[in-house]
Amino acid sequence: MVSFRFIHAADLHLDSPFIGISGLDDDLRSFIQESTFRALERLVQLAIGEQVDFIVISGDVYDSSNISLRAQLRFLDSLNRLGQEGIAVYVIHGNHDPLDSTKLSMTLPSHVHVFGAEPAAVTAVRRSDHQEVAVIAGMSYPTSKVTDNIAIRYPAPSPGLYHIGLLHANVDGDPQHETYAPCTKKELVQAGFHYWALGHIHSRRTLQESPYIVYPGNIQGRHVRETGPKGCYVVDVDGSFNTKLSFHELDSMRWNIVEAPIDACRDVDEWRRSLESILTETARANADRLSMIRVRITGRSPVHRQLEGGHILDELLTDLRRREAAKGKTCGYLGCVWIESFSLQSGDAIDTERLLAEDSFTGDLLRLVRKEQERIHDPDGVVAKGLEPLMEHAEIRSLLDEMTPEEMLDWVRRAEELTLGLLLRDRSREEGAGR
Incomplete structure (x- = not known):
């Protein structure tokens, strides 16, 4: 076995519209809307500069199933530049850009392999001498809703080469993301692959190191829920299959x-x-x-x-x-x-610690609020029960479903603060009248 190097990227979301950001003038809005394409450009430059043998992209190349022509042409241009350098590209499509997406039919260069709607495997070679180095398995989403465990259908690895699995999935059921292609870490470990190149979760995570099970995150954050550095991994594999990851920022x-x-x-x-x-x-x-x-x-x-x-x-x-x-x-x-x-x-x-220790209506209420903050997503909790009437309205329900636990907690904290202010003002008046 010989050493080789590849890039693991995912969730490019090219041409994301960045809706909901207020106060922008035309120049700033244009700069923001170009950010996914700039991240793609940096990805290409990184691949060339690091002299990688190939790139794997684990789903959601595009942001929407109604794929813009601009996004297709910019991606095709990047693929052509990589081809000029002899860098192969292996792609799966995810829930945002499934195979049945609306797009212009384009012939991709021969160095690009897009996996189809059934699990399959291809062999990757080292760029310098075309020696076989890895078997890459993957499957694209045929439609936007893939809710069965596709990982267990991937071809079993064979001895001799390094095995990489491209998978766009929610591993172990992360509650903050839609449960597409659900599977467990245990199932991925048992599959016998050396590296699982994951996509779908937009935060960078290494679920396990032996074998490597890795989410690189998306290459460009798109809203305030996607904070921190965004980019991809350069992965080095030596002749003994030892694997080393290096994160590179692209945003x-x-x-x-x-x-x-x-x-x-x-x-x-x-x-x-x-x-x-x-x-x-x-x-x-x-x-x-x-x-x-x-x-x-x-x-x-x-x-x-x-x-x-x-x-x-x-x-x-x-x-x-x-x-x-x-x-x-x-x-x-x-x-x-x-x-x-x-x-x-x-x-x-306000001295909240004193109020929490106080034997009074205000103290009782504050203790109740703190208890509810700890079980904010309990279906039998006060918060969930209070929101039940709102959940009957489709538009409001969709907004509430998109809220993060931190945002929901902010609501409860705000309600606590407003209530305390009213109660303490009333108590001050009563104490003043009693004097």
Whole structure:
């Protein structure tokens, strides 16, 4: 056996529309909408620079089953450039771009292999001498809904070569993602492959190292739920099948959640200056990309009451965005920091620990709320029961279904803060009247 190198990428989501981002001018919107294509360009440059023997792409090349011509042509151009360098490409399609997608029929170059609607295997060779190095198995989704376990149908590995399985699936039933092609880690281990190149989950995860079972994540974050560096793995395999992974960033726009506490601030202007220092540091740390951030306002102080109304945050958001938009026109948006939204998770200057220990209606209520926060997704919990009437409305239900546990928890925390404010104000009035 000889050594070889390949790239494992997944979830390119080319031509993602990036809907729902507010306040953008035309130039910034264009920059954002090009970000998936820039990530693809960086992927091609990485493959050439690292002199890889081949690339595997584990599903969702495109963002939608109604595939745009622009996305097809840009992907084809990238494939042709890789072909000029002798780099083969092996592709499966996933739930976003199944084989029955609406698209222009195009003839792909001979160095590109797209797996069909049934599990199959092909042999990959080393680029320099065409020596056989790996057997690659895979299957594309025939339709967008593949709910059976396709991994157990993959061809069994044979001795002699390194075996790679391309699979677009939800392994072990991650509740935050749709359960497509469900399977278990145990089943993948027992299959006898050396490397499972997974797709579908957009966060980078190595589920196991022997054999390797790997999600590289998507190559470009598309919203605030997809935070942190995005990219792909360069995988080196030596003559003894020892495997080494190296992650490479490809994103030109990075999503993050940034905390801006109010605890030490005496007034709004002091907090604003603190926020601007945080934004400056964020820009400095990400000078070669656009930072898209959600500012999470935390802590307790009287400043919360001034921010709670919303108009101060709205005006500040408009001004900060205006400045970044002007800056972006001179620097191409690299090094800019765009605030997607403010998330008010702060509170008034209340001693919650004292209230939790207190034998009173307020203390009882606060203890109940904290208990419900711990079982927020319990179907018998107060939150679930309270939302039941809303779940009867299809549009509202679809919005609630898309909420993350953290976003749902934010709702409960906000309700806690509003209720505490009302109760304590009423109690202060009663105590004042009693004096």
